[in-house]
Amino acid sequence: MGPITLFDKSFLQSLSVDESVWFDHFFLTNVCPLFYVETMADLEKSPQKGRTAEDEVKIIADKFPEMHGMPCAHHTELCTTNLLGRGVPMTGQVPLAGAQLVKTDGKSGAVFEPSPEAEAFSRWQKGEFLEVERLYAKAWRSLLLPLDSKVVAKEVRMLDIDAASCKTLEEAKHLADGVVVRRSRPAARMKLALMSLNIQTGLHGQVLERWMHANHPPLAQYAPYAAHVLAVVLFYKIALAANLISNERPSSRVDVAYLFYLPFCMMFVSSDRLHEKCASLFMRSDQVFVWGPELKSGLNELNKYYLKLPDTERDKGVYSFASDPPEIGNGIVTRLWGQLLPKWRKKEETDVADRPVVGPTINEIKRMASAPPLSPSAVDFNPDSTERFLIKRRVARRKGSWYQVPKGIKAEQE
Known part of the structure; x- marks a missing residue:
C-alpha cells in the first residue's frame, strides 16, 4: 500500500x-x-x-x-x-x-x-x-477573508514578540516554539492554548484541573500534539505580522492548516508554494516533502x-x-x-x-x-x-x- x-x-x-x-x-x-x-x-x-x-x-x-x-x-x-x-x-x-x-x-x-x-x-x-x-x-x-493585520500584530505583541525583528520563516518557527516550551507565565499560556485551539468552553475547567494537578508543565510536555497545532497557529500569525506571508491571499489560512496533520504521515505532497516553503519546518527528520x-x-x-x-x-x-x-x-x-x-x-x-x-x-x-x-x-x-x-x-x-x-x-x- x-x-x-x-x-x-x-x-x-x-x-x-x-x-x-x-x-x-x-x-x-x-x-x-x-x-x-x-x-x-x-x-x-x-x-x-x-x-x-x-x-x-x-x-x-x-x-x-x-x-x-x-x-x-x-x-x-x-x-x-x-x-x-x-x-x-x-x-x-x-x-x-x-x-x-x-x-x-x-x-x-x-x-x-x-x-x-x-x-x-x-x-x-x-x-x-x-x-x-x-x-x-x-x-x-x-x-476565507483576510485576517485583520492590526489585530494580528496586537496578538503577536501580547506574546512579547517583536515581529519587526523576525526576518525569516525559520525565525518565526523558533519564536512560535518558544511559546509552547517555556515555563514562564504558565496560566496565560494555557489560556492562549485553549482559546487558539477552539477547545469547548465547557471543557476548560477539566483541562485546567488536570494541568494544574500535573504541576503546570509547558504545553509541549503536557500535550505534545496540541502544542504542535498551537505552534503552527502562532507561526502563521508571526509570519503575517512580519510580512513573511502575504495576507492578500485568503487561502493561505487554509494552506497553513494542512500543517496540523503533518505528524500523521511519512510524506507530504503538495503543489502549493506556501507548503513548499513552510512544511519542512514542522516535519520530523524521517519525513519528506x-x-x-x-x-x-x-x-x-x-x-x-x-x-x-x-x-x-x-x-x-x-x-x-x-x-x-x-x-x-x-x-x-x-x-x-x-x-x-x-x-x-x-x-x-x-x-x-x-x-x-x-x-x-x-x-x-x-x-x-x-x-x-x-x-x-x-x-x-x-x-x-x-x-x-x-x-x-x-x-x-x-x-x-x-x-x-x-x-x-x-x-x-x-
Missing part, C-alpha cells in the same frame, strides 16, 4: 483520473478533514467558462483515493483529547475517525464504516449534492508504462500486476518507497492476487463486519490497541482506464 501520505487539494486537483488511480494504489493516503471542506467550499466558487461549480467539485471527487484513503480525525478533536490526557501518536500513524468497537471470535476489533467524507465524495462523483453542503460551503467561504508536479510526472510515467499491458492483464485489476512500483522514468515512486519503506524489497516475491485466501478468514471478516458495536460498559480492552481492525469502503470497479478490482467482479460484490 505504500508510504503514509498527506496530500492537499492542489495536488489531487492537478492529477488526471488515471494518475489518481496510481496515487491511490501506491500510497496509503491520509485524507484530512480539511481536504473535504476545502473541496466542498468550491460549491460556492464562481463558475468557470463552460463549467458549473458542481462540475468542478465532481472533477475532484472523481480522483478521491477510495481504495487506500484513511479518514483522519479532526485536529480539534485530537487537541481536546490530548489536553484531557489521552496520547496522540505523532510518528506517522493516521488517527482514524469513527471507530465502532466489536468483539468476535474472542478477539477485540475496531470497525470503520465508510466515513461521511467518503460517502460525500461518492455522491459528488454522481453529481449529487445536499442542500446542507451548499450552506456549509457558503459559511466556509465566508471564513514532495513537490506535487514531480510526483505527478512520475505517476504519469507509471500510467503510460502499464497502458502497454495487454487487455487480458489489465482486466485482472491493478493489484494483479502492480503490487510494487517498477523502476522506470524518473523513478520517484520507487525512490520514495525505498526511502520510506526500506524493507519492501526484501519481502517475499509473491503476487498478491495469487495468494490464497482461506475460507475461515473470509468468514471471520464477515462476522466482524456484521458484529454489533459494543456498549461502553462492555468494552474490556484498550480501544487504542485492538487486535484487528476493519475498514469498509465503497469502491468503483473501474476508474479512468483501470479496473481497481477484477473486471469479472459484479457490482454488488464491490
